[in-house]
Amino acid sequence: MIMNETSNFKMDEALYFLIKQLIEEYAMSxxxxxxxxxxxxxxxxxxxxxxxxxxxxxxxxxxxISNMNKYLLLRYFTRIRGITLIVICKQYVSMKQKNY
Structure with a gap:
């Protein structure tokens, strides 16, 4: 029984290692x-x-405009700019209002 659990653990570990390697090799940045x-x-x-x-x-x-779906757009915008899209829009509008 213990031997069987050890064998299953090693198979799971090998599977997770393989998945990790595949993701690192083939996943797009x-x-x-x-x-x-x-x-x-x-x-x-x-x-x-x-x-x-x-x-x-x-x-x-x-x-x-970006040729993305809205979920990816929000995710990539936040990841690349480090701030959410709505915050950028609000900041830009308030900045422009102050200039007028």
Whole structure:
């Protein structure tokens, strides 16, 4: 019985090690995709926000511009910029309002 549990533990350990190796070898970096870099896409989003801050901007609009779904957009934006998308939008609007 103990031998069987040890054998199962070693098989589980080997399986997890294999999965880890496969992920490290073949997983795409969050900054690079097949369609270009996510960093460039996020920069284009920031440029769009800067140009259209006084208009109504939806998450759907930003996702369309970046050619990402809205969940990935939010995740990559936060990962790359280190701040959430909504905070950036609010900061930009308040900064522009102070200048007027």
């Amino acid at each position: 969050p900054e690079v995709t097949e369609n270009g870099t996510n960093k460039q896409k996020i920069e284009s989003i920031c440029t769009f926000i800067e140009a259209h801050y006084n208009e109504r901007i939806t998450l759907h609009d930003l996702a369309s």
